[in-house]
Amino acid sequence: MLPSFPATTFNVTAYGAKGDGKADNTTAFKNAIQACSTAGGGHVIVPSGTYVTGAIYLKSNVDLHLESGSTLKFSGDTSKFPTVLTRYEGIECMNRSPMIYAYKETNIALTGSGTLDAGSTSSWNKGSDRSYLESLISKGKTDPHDRVVPGSGHSMRSAFVEPYGCDTVLIQGVKLRNSMFWQLHPTLCKNVTVDAVSTDPSTSHNNTDACDPESCDHVVIKNCDLGAHDDNIAIKSGRDEDGRRVNVPCQNLVVFGCTMNGNWGAITCGSEQTGGIRNVYAYKCTVKGSTKFALYVKSNTQRGGFSQNINLDGFSGTFARSVVFITMTYNSQTGSHPPAFGPFAITNSSCTKAPLVFDVSGLSSDHIKGFTVRDSSFNGVSSTSNKIKNVDGLVFTNVKINGKIVTAD
Numbered sequence: 001m002l003p004s005f006p007a008t009t010f011n012v013t014a015y016g017a018k019g020d021g022k023a024d025n026t027t028a029f030k031n032a033i034q035a036c037s038t039a040g041g042g043h044v045i046v047p048s049g050t051y052v053t054g055a056i057y058l059k060s061n062v063d064l065h066l067e068s069g070s071t072l073k074f075s076g077d078t079s080k081f082p083t084v085l086t087r088y089e090g091i092e093c094m095n096r097s098p099m100i101y102a103y104k105e106t107n108i109a110l111t112g113s114g115t116l117d118a119g120s121t122s123s124w125n126k127g128s129d130r131s132y133l134e135s136l137i138s139k140g141k142t143d144p145h146d147r148v149v150p151g152s153g154h155s156m157r158s159a160f161v162e163p164y165g166c167d168t169v170l171i172q173g174v175k176l177r178n179s180m181f182w183q184l185h186p187t188l189c190k191n192v193t194v195d196a197v198s199t200d201p202s203t204s205h206n207n208t209d210a211c212d213p214e215s216c217d218h219v220v221i222k223n224c225d226l227g228a229h230d231d232n233i234a235i236k237s238g239r240d241e242d243g244r245r246v247n248v249p250c251q252n253l254v255v256f257g258c259t260m261n262g263n264w265g266a267i268t269c270g271s272e273q274t275g276g277i278r279n280v281y282a283y284k285c286t287v288k289g290s291t292k293f294a295l296y297v298k299s300n301t302q303r304g305g306f307s308q309n310i311n312l313d314g315f316s317g318t319f320a321r322s323v324v325f326i327t328m329t330y331n332s333q334t335g336s337h338p339p340a341f342g343p344f345a346i347t348n349s350s351c352t353k354a355p356l357v358f359d360v361s362g363l364s365s366d367h368i369k370g371f372t373v374r375d376s377s378f379n380g381v382s383s384t385s386n387k388i389k390n391v392d393g394l395v396f397t398n399v400k401i402n403g404k405i406v407t408a409d
Contacts, residue, residue, distance in 0.1 A: 001191040001218070003107040003168045005063045008042030010035055012051070019049015021073065026054035026080050036062045041107070046070045046114060054080020055097035058163070060105045066114025066174055074099045074116070076123040078150075085144060085164065087187050087214060088156045090239025090272030091133045092144035092246065096124070098162035098185070108163065109170040118160055119178030119203070126180065127155025128207070137241055144242075157181035159212075163189050171197055178203045183228065184211040186219070188248060194221045201227030201261055201289070209234045210262060215248035215275055221255045228262035232291065235280065236272040240303060243274025244337075249306075250275070255282035260317070261289040265296030267312060271330050273305035273339070280310045287317030294323050294349070297341065298330040301363075304337025307344075315349040322356040323349070323378060326371075328363050338363065343370025343393065353380035357401055362390030373399045 010032050013019075017028035032044045033056070041061025048069030054077065058064060066072065075081075081096040085103065088095060099118055102108055118125065132154040136147050149156050160176055162185040163169045169186060172195040176183050183199050186192045192213065199210040210226035213219045214236040226232045237243060237250045250273075260266040266287045269277045287294060294315045297307050324346060328339055341362060351357075357378045362368040370393040377400040384401045388394065396408040 001168055002193055003063070003109050003170050005061060005109070006040060006042045008039060009045050010042060011045045011047065013047060017051055019047065019051050019070070021050035021052065023052060024075065025051045029053055029056050033057070033059055033062050033064070046072070046112070055082065056100045058100065058102040058105060058108045058110070061107045063109035063111055066112035068113045070112070070114035072114070072116050074118050074121050076120040078124045081158065083148065083150050086159070086162065088133065089130050090214070090236060090274065091130065091137070091242045093133050093147040093149055094145060095149040095156055096158045098159040100161045102163045102166050104165045105163070106167045108166060109172065110161065110174060111170065111172045113173050115175040115177055116160065117177045118180055121180060125157050127157060129154040129156055142245060159185040161185065162187060165189065167191055169193070170195070173197065176200070179208040180205050181207060182209045182212045185214065186216050187214045189216045190218055192216055192219045194224060196223045198225045199227050201229060204229045206230070212236055213250055213253060214272070215246065216250050217252055219253040221253070221258065223257045225259045226262065230262060231264045231268040231296070232260040232262040232266050234265065234268040235277050236270065237275030237277055237305060239272040239274055243272065243305070246275060248275050249278055251278045253280045256284050258285045260285060260287045260291055263290045263292065265293045266291055266315065267294065268296040268298070269307040269310060270298040270305070271303055273299055273307060274303055276306040277310070278306065278308045281313070282311065283313035285315050287315065287319065290320050291317070292321040293319060293325045295344070295346070297326040299328060299339040300330045300333045301328070301338050302333040302335035303330070304339055306340035308340065309343060311345045312349060313347045317351060318353040319351055322359045323351055323354055324358050324360060326360045326368065328361065328366060338366040342368040343372065345372045346376060347374045349376045351378045351380065354378065355382045356387065357381055358386040358388055360388045360391055364390055367392045369393060379403070
């Protein structure tokens with residue numbers, strides 16, 4: 001389901017915005033979006049130019065449209081980024097606003113061919129003290145509004161674009177540059193479409209997944225050029241005790257026609273998957289660069305959760321470690337919540353270079369339930385001995401490694 005908008009337009013320059021690369025346009029963007037929403041919706045137009053701004057909050061029935069040659073240059077002034085409800089690495093908390101944010105809004109979009117640049121936020125957009133949040137949870141602070149990061153003496157980065165609890169969201173055409181953290185992070189949303197978006201690994205900092213749908217239902221990611229200094233698409237659903245409190249899966253996702261150029265997984269499930277992941281179909285994607293895995297599924301008995309009915313079809317490229325890596329012992333953390341994995345399917349896929357094809361392991365007490373590979377040919381493989389253990393329902397049909405048929409025996 002795609003959002004739709006009245007034809008009415010609201011040019012940000014009519015509300016005082018100046019694309020001179022100097023003036024602060026935070027209020028001008030806020031006023032233009034408010035006027036558009038109050039009028040019943042439409043398109044807020046950002047013409048060519050460089051617009052310095054703080055956080056932008058999208059309201060229902062508003063399409064923020066970046067015309068060719070436009071750049072949103074997000075500010076280094078922390079006062080321009082209010083404290084909002086967010087989710088940091090799978091734990092709900094109050095932190096500085098993402099660059100573009102919406103909360104419980106409906107029918108929203110970020111479109112056009114312009115650029116979003118978070119480089120100037122590097123002065124404040126830093127830190128990874130998740131352990132602080134975990135300490136608050138251990139002290140019984142179950143309400144995320146009581147977990148306030150700014151002013152606490154601890155710091156955690158803010159995501160780039162984050163609709164939170166929204167319904168019917170479109171992110172289309174824009175380019176993201178100089179990201180500091182997860183780039184596209186739809187969270188607890190329904191009916192999300194990400195189309196023809198470009199993220200750039202050359203300007204991204206560490207831990208900058210390109211797209212992280214978290215606890216969302218009905219997501220389409222298509223025709224994107226995804227680069228990252230971490231996972232390309234990382235599907236998530238909360239971490240540990242807070243993930244069990246929220247308990248919302250990420251489900252019903254379709255990915256197609258994307259180019260992947262991040263240094264971990266092309267399609268990753270977890271590790272924050274405590275709420276579970278199900279029904280993923282990813283097809284006709286090309287992997288390049290130093291991407292380690294086509295499919296990377298990771299949890300442990302502390303995290304728990306599930307990854308079920310995960311399907312990759314028509315993937316091709318080169319892989320720095322293995323085509324598939326599935327592990328239930330991620331980061332060697334243990335607890336009393338064994339994850340439920342499987343079934344998984346790899347079909348019509350190939351590689352031209354990989355050290356290994358399959359590294360797939362369940363636990364002796366918690367087997368993977370179903371792993372199927374069909375009509376696939378993997379070449380340039382250094383080691384043809386797959387690492388597969390504690391997998392029930394292992395099926396290989398017409399599978400070749402370096403030109404030789406391999407079986408599931």
